[in-house]
Amino acid sequence: MEYRVLPEIAKLGHVAVVSTDLEKSLWFFKEVVGLEETEEVDGVHYLRAWGDFEHHTLSLTAGDESRVEHIAFRTKRPEDVGYFAELLEEAEVKVEKVPAGVEAGQGESIRFQLPTGHNFELYFEMDQTPADPSRKARLKNQTYKAWRKGISPRRFDHVNIATNEDANLIIDFLVEKLGFKVREYFKLPNGATGSAWLSVTPLVHDIAVMSSPDVKSSHELHHISYFTDNAQDILRAADILTEEGFKFIGPGKHGITQAIYLYIIDPGSGIRLELFSNSYLILEPDWKPVEWSIEEAEFAVTYWGEQTGGASELDKPTINAGGEMSIKI
Structure with a gap:
């Protein structure tokens, strides 16, 4: 063709x-x-x-x-x-x-x-539904009133998917079939890529891919993420979650992506939510993917703050993101 x-x-x-x-x-x-x-x-x-x-x-x-x-x-x-x-x-x-x-x-x-x-x-086609008058922002360049209730993140940011198989099965597919670019990655001792952060936008990642034998199946979701405007919003989120009796991981800072983070589990579905702020944008057309070794993993994953690897039960859950496809919702 x-x-x-x-x-x-x-x-x-x-x-x-x-x-x-x-x-x-x-x-x-x-x-x-x-x-x-x-x-x-x-x-x-x-x-x-x-x-x-x-x-x-x-x-x-x-x-x-x-x-x-x-x-x-x-x-x-x-x-x-x-x-x-x-x-x-x-x-x-x-x-x-x-x-x-x-x-x-x-x-x-x-x-x-x-x-x-x-x-x-x-x-491609998706309605850009206006907000009803009681929730509509006066600013014409946003949909709803900001800070109307709860933590109030600005926008949807990224997803992180997990597998107990070779991460390169996903990474190669995303790059070769869908046009994603690798932005940062972990290189394994055998030379393969163990985890990667990829995007099609200037964001440091629209999707992350991680592989571990501890993951429940070949097709899991590790977390979804919503973006807040700044680190203070993450601290405010921590106060709100504490008032509601939640346990969470963070606030902290990732080395990879340079983001301020907080992780919390939805008590209904068990899905993990990351609240995400700061980070950086990639505007260079000739960006070279940043390589991290497994020996650098602790620093790369948690630059500072509560460790996100095995420190809590919140680290462990994933939620099935595969199985039989169906057009029924």
Whole structure:
């Protein structure tokens, strides 16, 4: 096939989460975290942060087992969805075409699995639903009033996926099939890449990939992340979470990404949420991926603050992000 322009991914879009305790998840994400609910359709609740413009960046629905139904990315152009479908099918990747409206606010999309079984979705058309008058910001360049309730992060930032298989199965697929660029990575003694931070935007990562034999399956999600404007917001989040009786990891600073972080578990679904701030942008077109050795791991993962490797039960959970694909939500 010949294309005038190769298909491209523009950004991370949303994550669809199934929760065994939907009531607790809604309370956590709406009242404690402070996400806004766009609407509820057929039992699916669509949420976003005050600075998110698309219809949703997180959806929550009830189920018998907590899991991630899919992780979605938006393409740069409408035709890119179809181009990606053709390229993936040529590479013998099974692709499911999802009609417009199956997911509220969203146009046609495609779903497929990474070699490890993680469920991914690509779409372009998505409503930019305005806020209702009682929640609408006076600023025309944001959706909702900031700081209306809870921690109140600005926007959806990234996802971190995990596997008990070779991380390079995912990393190579993201780079070769979807156009991601490696920004930072761990090099194993055998020369392979053990973990990596990749992006298609100037963010230091839109997605991170980690591998460990301790991960429950080949297709897990380690965490989702929402961005706050500054480190003081993370300290404020710590106060709010403490008042609500939560245990959490952080605040601290990563060496990789240079971000200020705090990790907390949704009591309904068990999904791990990272509150993320500062970090850095990559504006250089010839950026050279930053290599870290395993001997540098402690410093690279936790520059300062509470160690995020094995220090707490909060380090251990992952949530299934694969299995059988379905266009039903």
